[in-house]
Amino acid sequence: MTPATPPDARRSAAPPDAGRPAGPDRPAPAPAPAPGRPAPAQGRRASAAADMDVYLDRPAWRIRLVHGLVRVLVRCLFRLRVEGLEHYPTGPAVICFNHLSWFDPIVIAAAVPGRPRFSAFGPKEADMSVGARNRFMSWLGVPVPYHPEKDDLIVATRRADRVLARGRVLFIAGEGRIHVGERRLLPLSDGPAYFALRAGVPLVPLAVNGTGWLGFGRTLRVRVGAPIAVEGRPTSENVQRLTARLADDLLALVADFPDRRPPGPAWRWLTELFNDWPEGSRPPLA
Numbered sequence: 001m002t003p004a005t006p007p008d009a010r011r012s013a014a015p016p017d018a019g020r021p022a023g024p025d026r027p028a029p030a031p032a033p034a035p036g037r038p039a040p041a042q043g044r045r046a047s048a049a050a051d052m053d054v055y056l057d058r059p060a061w062r063i064r065l066v067h068g069l070v071r072v073l074v075r076c077l078f079r080l081r082v083e084g085l086e087h088y089p090t091g092p093a094v095i096c097f098n099h100l101s102w103f104d105p106i107v108i109a110a111a112v113p114g115r116p117r118f119s120a121f122g123p124k125e126a127d128m129s130v131g132a133r134n135r136f137m138s139w140l141g142v143p144v145p146y147h148p149e150k151d152d153l154i155v156a157t158r159r160a161d162r163v164l165a166r167g168r169v170l171f172i173a174g175e176g177r178i179h180v181g182e183r184r185l186l187p188l189s190d191g192p193a194y195f196a197l198r199a200g201v202p203l204v205p206l207a208v209n210g211t212g213w214l215g216f217g218r219t220l221r222v223r224v225g226a227p228i229a230v231e232g233r234p235t236s237e238n239v240q241r242l243t244a245r246l247a248d249d250l251l252a253l254v255a256d257f258p259d260r261r262p263p264g265p266a267w268r269w270l271t272e273l274f275n276d277w278p279e280g281s282r283p284p285l286a
Contacts (some may be wrong), residue, residue, distance in 0.1 A: 006209040011237035045079045052162040059234035060117070066140060067114045074110035075167025077216060081135045084224035091116060092164045093202045093227065096192040096246055098185055098254060099173040101211035102274035108171070108208055112223035119144050121160065121191070133274075144170065157198070164199040171206075174246070177278055180285045182257045183208050185250055197234035205246055207253035215263035223253045259285060 057219075074080055089095070093116075097108060105120060112118070121144045128134045128145050137143040144163055146156040163170050172195075180263040196203040205225035210218060228245055232238045262268055272282065 011131060013110065017241060038097050052144070052159045055119070055138065055141040056163065056166050056168070057137070063117060063140050063142065064114055067109060071110045074107060074220070077212075078107075078210075079217060079219045080107070080110060080225050081219060081221045082224075083221065084226075085112075087204065087224045087226050088112055089116070089169055089202060089204055091201075092167050092199065093169050094164070094196040094199075095169055095204045096174040096188065096250070097171065097206040097208055098250055099112075099175050099178050100180075100182065100208065101178060101214070101271065102276070103211045103271075104173070104208045105226050106173070107211060107220050108206065109182060111234060112202050112224075116167055116169055118171055119163045120140065121156075121172040123148070127254055130269060144145060156232050157195070160195045164195070164201055170195065174250075178275055180212060180283055182212050182259050185254065188243050188247050188250075190243055191238045193230075193246060194234050196230045196240065197232065197238055200230065203230055203242060204228070204237055205249040205253060207250060208240075209254055209257035210260075213260050213262050213268070215260075215267045218260070218263075221257065225249050225253050225281050 097104065119142050128138045128143060134143075144156070144159050146153075146159075160170060162281035172192045174192050175186040176189055177186070179186050192203060204227045207223045207225070208221070209223070226243065226249075228249065230242060263271070275282070278284070
């Protein structure tokens with residue numbers, strides 16, 4: 001423990017003009033930030049972990065209630081097949097899944113256990129108090145928000161670190177967007193591998209299939225792959241190597257699921273209800 005500084009030493013350590021008023025030869029000091037409002041940039045980064053605690057400390061009954069309702073709802077409407085559940089982590093881990101629809105997180109939540117508790121990287125929102133979806137996610141305590149412009153990756157990284165340090169599983173849609181094609185996979189971002197290497201936790205591939213076109217009684221499948229052990233520091237070489245391995249494993253998990261014909265108008269509407277296509281609308285399946 002560092003010994004306390006004696007009062008005389010503290011006085012002598014003060015700058016010579018500490019007691020002088022501001023004047024032409026001595027500009028006024030910068031105003032301190034308001035209480036509870038950290039300074040820009042540095043303050044935001046320093047408070048990233050504390051910001052995440054607002055979500056991580058939400059009452060556990062909320063997520064348990066919604067988790068139970070989702071499990072019942074999905075099983076009433078669809079045939080849910082869950083494979084590889086023995087690979088599901090029992091402690092902190094990063095899970096990377098493919099992304100076909102807005103419904104993917106709901107299907108995944110219906111398929112996986114409620115413990116350990118989980119968080120999801122996203123949404124891309126600067127203000128989580130805007131919009132019903134964002135407020136609901138905040139109420140549950142599951143989001144790891146980040147800026148749409150990705151202008152503060154240090155904050156996002158520290159938030160992810162906090163989630164894993166609290167023993168949660170962190171879900172990430174590695175492709176960063178939805179796409180068509182049940183057996184396809186877009187290039188993965190470096191984020192899942194980087195977060196796993198940085199925290200020293202397993203990286204787990206998870207494939208969700210059947211959500212490309214929803215329909216009553218149709219089969220939805222969630223397949224959990226074997227965890228990928230991580231070694232070393234999060235260098236560019238290690239991140240690229242781990243990302244390539246992750247992509248290979250995910251492709252193997254989705255390789256045998258067929259593309260389906262579109263359903264009737266009602267289910268087609270539900271499938272597209274919250275889909276955010278970068279192209280503006282669903283692209284054709286080439």
